[in-house]
Amino acid sequence: AQKVTQAQTEISVVEKEDVTLDCVYETRDTTYYLFWYKQPPSGELVFLIRRNSFDEQNEISGRYSWNFQKSTSSFNFTITASQVVDSAVYFCALSEEAAGNKLTFGGGTRVLVKP
Amino acid sequence: EAGVAQSPRYKIIEKRQSVAFWCNPISGHATLYWYQQILGQGPKLLIQFQNNGVVDDSQLPKDRFSAERLKGVDSTLKIQPAKLEDSAVYLCASSQRVTGLGNTIYFGEGSWLTVV
Numbered sequence: 001a002q003k004v005t006q007a008q009t010e011i012s013v014v015e016k017e018d019v020t021l022d023c024v025y026e027t028r029d030t031t032y033y034l035f036w037y038k039q040p041p042s043g044e045l046v047f048l049i050r051r052n053s054f055d056e057q058n059e060i061s062g063r064y065s066w067n068f069q070k071s072t073s074s075f076n077f078t079i080t081a082s083q084v085v086d087s088a089v090y091f092c093a094l095s096e097e098a099a100g101n102k103l104t105f106g107g108g109t110r111v112l113v114k115p
Numbered sequence: 116e117a118g119v120a121q122s123p124r125y126k127i128i129e130k131r132q133s134v135a136f137w138c139n140p141i142s143g144h145a146t147l148y149w150y151q152q153i154l155g156q157g158p159k160l161l162i163q164f165q166n167n168g169v170v171d172d173s174q175l176p177k178d179r180f181s182a183e184r185l186k187g188v189d190s191t192l193k194i195q196p197a198k199l200e201d202s203a204v205y206l207c208a209s210s211q212r213v214t215g216l217g218n219t220i221y222f223g224e225g226s227w228l229t230v231v
Contacts, residue, residue: 004157033218043204045158045222091157100170101146101210101218105157 140209
């Protein structure tokens with residue numbers, strides 16, 4: 001069974017600090033996808049990034065970067081130079097190709113960026 | 116490109132009443148999902164449609180929840196009769212396909228249900 005764990009329930013930082021969100025997953029499938037979503041107070045889940053199990057290349061997209069390590073089943077996400085607008089709940093999610101693209105979410109990490 | 120549309124945004128009902136939520140996915144997306152998100156938790160899948168057929172409804176409480184996607188486009192989720200524990204945000208989502216490129220799932224703003 002697939003499982004996603006976000007050990008951090010809440011992180012508080014001051015604006016311009018970097019913040020890293022941890023995500024650990026469990027899966028028996030060899031083909032799977034990992035996602036990060038942002039949920040601001042309005043409630044909509046906003047897609048941020050997607051990675052497949054065959055691509056461990058870590059990238060930077062604007063102020064976002066991620067570190068995917070299959071050896072430790074981790075998919076961490078970093079916001080560089082945080083801004084107040086980054087305040088939201090961030091969810092890590094996993095989908096297994098064999099399970100028909102069903103997303104399993106972690107419990108979420110609330111990020112509070114103070115001015 | 117228009118996103119996933121949902122209505123109503125907010126609904127308050129008494130227990131044992133019924134409620135229906137509507138969803139229109141992103142144009143061209145064959146797969147539609149309904150997720151339930153209880154406050155403080157991550158979303159959980161209720162039902163997944165591929166066009167107008169059900170792919171997965173294993174987590175749908177079928178004694179009170181029902182969903183349909185008759186023409187393979189928009190969808191309705193109904194709860195009857197509602198219980199207090201049904202208070203949650205009901206998120207509709209869609210994706211182009213279920214594998215490979217195009218399997219990213221995009222979510223609507225959600226329908227917030229409070230059962231009193």
